[in-house]
Amino acid sequence: MTELQSALLLRRQLAELNKNPVEGFSAGLIDDNxxxxxxxxxxxxxxxxxxxxxxxxxxxFPRDYPLRPPKMKFITEIWHPNVDKSGDVCISILHEPGEDKYGYEKPEERWLPIHTVETIMISVISMLADPNGDSPANVDAAKEWREDRNGEFKRKVARCVRKSQETAFE
Structure with a gap:
């Protein structure tokens, strides 16, 4: 996969998302260039x-996308077991392809070149709805999610939601 091919693929995926938006998210370039x-x-x-x-x-995205996965980072503060404190998203389909050295994930759960921005985003939205507490990127959030879901965890998430609404269009 050449850089030109990966750029064409990304351009095509962006055009497709603009033409046929997917419920739950929108996407665009940070810089048009x-x-x-x-x-x-x-x-x-x-x-x-x-x-x-x-x-x-x-x-x-790496220059050899789709052979390797993109990195995803929340810019808006979010409290979630599978998002580390700096905002980096930790879910299986964004992990490098192949065998998991810890034996936790099957190769087919990890990155595959068939994934698109749409499949990534659907997985992230699903992760928000149903965190994986067994493989946390944020141990504190995972502990609260397991032990105090309707208390402290819910309060922190509600604060993030409020803050996100206030800063969404800055």
Whole structure:
């Protein structure tokens, strides 16, 4: 996969998302001259603690995309077991392809070149609705999610949702 091919693929995926938007998120380039850096706005999924939130994140694609996955980082503060404290998203489909050295994930759960921005975003929205407490990127959030979901965890998420609404369109 050449850089030209990966750029064409990203341009095609962006055009497709603009033509046929997918419910729950929108995507665009951070800078019109760089196809490898995208900004996405994720709407907190209905019937979850994140409902009503508008969360901004960046996707940074490697030059050999789709052979390797992009990195995803929330810019909006978010309290979630699978998002570390600096905003980096930790879910299986964004992990490098192949065997998991810890034996936790099957190769087919990890990155595959068939994934698109749409499949990534659907997985992230699903992760918001249903965190994986077994493989946390934020141990404190995972502990609260397991032990005090309707107390401290819910309060912190509600604060993030409020803050996201206030800063969504800055």
């Amino acid at each position: 760089d196809l490898y850096r995208w900004e996405v706005l994720i709407i907190g999924p209905p019937d979850t603690l994140y409902e009503g939130g508008v969360f901004k994140a960046h996707l940074t």
